[in-house]
Amino acid sequence: MKFVIGFYVLEGIIIIICILLGYFIYDKRFNRNHGTKVSDGFQLTNEINIDPVTGDKTRVYYNPNTGERFYKKEK
Known part of the structure; x- marks a missing residue:
C-alpha cells in the first residue's frame, strides 16, 4: 500500500x-514586457493589447529578420 x-x-x-x-x-x-526602448530592426505593428484589469496598453513590434516580437508598455 x-x-x-x-x-x-x-x-x-x-x-x-x-x-x-x-x-x-x-x-x-x-x-512579455521587454522594456521601454525598442531595439534596432523592429518595426511597429498595428497590434495593441489592452489589459482588461488595469487598462494598460501594450504595443507590439516585429523584427522581420529574426521573427522576434517586442512588447512595449504604453502610458
Missing part, C-alpha cells in the same frame, strides 16, 4: 514540476 501512495505522490510532484517549467521556461508570455 505504501508503494501505491508513494507512486501517486511522485507522479504529482513530476506533474507540478512540468507545469512550473512550462510556465517559466517555455511560455513566452511570462516575460
